[in-house]
Amino acid sequence: MKIDLKEKFNKRLFRIGGFVLALAFMLFAGHNIFAQGTRGTIKGTVVDPSGAVVPNATVSLVDAVKGTEVRSVQSDDSGVYQFLEIEPSTYNVVITAAGFSEARIVDVKVEPNRNVELDATNLAVSGATNEVTVTAGAELIDKESATLGTTVDRQRVEGLPLNGRNVLDLALLQPGVAPASGGFGSGTGIRVNGSRGVENNVTLDGANNNEVAVGGTTGGQPRPDAVQEFRLLTSNFEPEFGRNTGAIINVVTKSGTNDYHGNARFFYRGTELSAARFLDKAIPGTRPAGSDFRRKFDRKEYGFNIGGPIPFLDFGEGGPVTSSGRDRTFFFADYERRYQVFGQSQTLPALPTANERNGIFSRTIIDPATGNPFPNNTIPTSRISPIARFYLDFIPAANASGQAQVSANQLTENNYFTARVDHNISQNHLLNFTYNFFDSDVFSPFAFGGSNVPGFGASDLRETNNYIGRYTYVISSNLVNALLVSYSTNEQPGVAPVNT
Template sequence: MYFKKPVLVVFFVLILAVPLLSAQTVSGTLIGRITDQTGGAIPGATVTATEQSTQAQRSTVTDEEGNYRIPFAPLGEYVLKFSMPGFKTVAHSNVEVRLNTTVTVDAQLAVAEREEIVTVTAEPPAVNTTSGELKFSYNAQQIEDKPVMGRNMLSLAADVPGFQTNPVSGQDNPTASSGSSVQINGTGTRAATFQTDGVNNDDSSENQARQKVNLSAIREFQVLRNSFAAEFGRGAGAVILVQTKSGTNSFHGDAYWYTQNNILNANSYFGNLAGAKKEAIHRHLYGFTLGGPVIKDKLFFFQSMEQAKDKGASLRTVDILLPEERSFDPAATN
């Protein structure tokens, strides 16, 4: 009884701390500087960022140097509105916030003779001047367009500069001491670390991705190759970040079914050589995603399901000892 209150206090502290710890790897950051027409800083200006698919808003004010910063911005496309009494309001649209990325959007406000809003539709420059991280990303559309064998999310890393294959097979097997198939810059099979929605997704002993994610549910897949921040310190070779999709104000989703059948396959070379029948292959991989609003602008849902069914038989070539070779006497095999 004496420990009930301290335990409850620690519990709630941990609950409150989780969003602060994980948000760094599931979001982006908006920064910039607001000036007048002479280049002078405008302190106290209001900056409002509105995410277009959910209408979620974040706001801040500029400091004495006219700088602003909006950290932990959820991924999405934003409209940034810059306002200050006595100046024309400026709005920047098509501002895309991507995973683990800092986007710089500056604004220049002109003196207003009457209330007026100036809309700027040009996107910010794609070159990131705020971080030296070497990273490679796929967005949802790129993932959908890319053929991926077996729909294994780790196969996306194969096109990342610095990736190398392992001459020994068997990686990504939690029952074997084999490590991960993601090897970057010659660091080996156990040097990568994995995070899904900001939560560590490593096998504690082998540095394998503990849980795969349905490709159709991934909003962004990012591989950090070098010079990453201290928050990713556990990775010696690469850090793989996976951010899943979420619900929006509109219903969206997809359904799919992939199948393999031996009717459509040719026999293998060794199968023909042995006069054997084709392998019996009946593989089905199907799933769906669905997201949408529960309460518009306030509460959303997203659901994903994928299942594989693999029935059939496979042809294997093995060596069999002849009867005269089944002896402990070495002379019997001469």
């Protein structure tokens, strides 16, 4: 198959350009559109040693992972402060007020779609101590929402083994979640509280990531090394979530920090490292008879990622100056490729016998030229088409019962790419952009229901793209406007025959 790389690149560039223009238009033209999100909130109260509330205290929120100050607010007349639309991460809360020592609440974990309510912070009188530090405990109950759910954090995403490296498989560790049977309607591959797999609603960084026709996700999920965490909501959803009756699955991608970080990885799973299944003993492998009855399976996955600040030019009176981008603009990019060989076998019935291959039949064969039977039911060699004889060589020789057991390999090639850019225009104006790409080429040697012999397989081609943009405008400590724009493509031309 010939692929025009220039045309493919121009088409993708056109999509990205159109998406950026649409985002820019809505950024400056609309501030009243709300969308469902994957962010959380932090709420707390400031009191003095006597228990009286402390108004007008300055409360700063610092991202402990990036090392940047995200936002600063004042406590109200009731001593209450809150941070809305906060990216999932770990934060430190710094509280200062006139006449009191500084107080810090460290390791405040914000999860997608969760409200964190901190215990009242007791400020010490200035001079009694220089600083008060409190470590936030894990909050098991969300007092602001009746939604039931759980969060699979980064430690579990990166640390738990995943056969296939699909992060959504970790949802199977949660109560009420079971694998969905294969075939039409299986959707994301999991069932929650008895619902069908096709009824789940999957979002990527808050944007719709559902395949409309048959359910499931639009494309491949970001690889585990590109996922910050994901949250599984099982019942009592908030009003902003609709569309489906099953579970809500919010996948959040990683973002860059003030320091450059990255990794390189390689995973290998081979036949030599695998144990044989019981039924494999009855399935001939692709190896010589008697050497190994295990079905051939080789999977190689390799990839890398990198993230950090983005340097840029800052134009001032003295001319352009290169800025490091720290505390302001961050990027993260992850790429992974999979190549897999999977041995398959097939029993082919009703094959021609050795005599029939030579034109000798046990039943009456009519000569189409004369309308009379061939003598001795034998077709002369000169009458057998050379084209038919050529293709006959592709058909395996049959045993006495007219059948043959044949083996061939299914080949899979997948590419995954995820990129994210976060830009802090100011503490009150934030921009985020996510791009997720997936393509797949699966060659099946026994295509179209398994009726074909090896050499007449088919390739299942697929390419998906997710473009996600978000603009957040913090109007006040209790009013935030978030605009979310997304565009997805799913190109699947179908199963294409491949003759080799």
